[in-house]
Amino acid sequence: QSALTQPASVSGSPGQSITISCTGTSSDIGSYNLVSWYQQHPGKAPKLMIDEVDKRPSGVSNRFSGSKSGNTASLTISGLQAEDEADYYCCSYAGSPTFVVFGGGTKLTVL
């Protein structure tokens, strides 16, 4: 069982928006603004899409955005495109003794 809880799957049609939730606890997401999100296509390494809750690294489309409220973080993808179909993982810093925790992953299907 993963430390952070994500829905197993979400889906949307091209052009639509979707949101993936990531629920943790007061020891991880609730305590630190150090939530990151990763996109992983089959057979590929994960790619950082959002860090520090809502910051987009250089080169990441502005269709991707992040937010946090309490112990839950969210990733929103607007204007869905076929290439967005992938697995998405959230991650949070959790301090000692756990340090870093990942969510179980969410499979995004673009219909």
Place this chain on the structure above:
Amino acid sequence: EVQLVESGGGLVQPGRSLRLSCTVSGLTFGDYAISWVRQAPGKGLEWVGFIRSKAYGGTTEYAASVKDRFTISRDDSKSIAYLQMNSLKTEDTAVYYCTRGGRWPDYWGQGTLVTVSS
């Protein structure tokens, strides 16, 4: 361009040891923490551990599942990080990624597959 390249994976019997290497280029290696993250076949990502930069003591932290069996080290002169894995178990079978960063990984290598089986 930042690049991380893992090597050393392969098939190993339960109870044996294996050492993975992570060769880094395109950045000042000594300035950054290096983490290891693994992914079992068909499963999600699991944090393994990280080593801080020398500026932060070069100390290490590990997930409970690997503590006392795995050791992360670094050679800043060669820009290489290592993951020494001892007393391997079948449940350690996974693709192992090295990544830049401690509190959150940003750059990732392509991964190396470790299969623990008799």
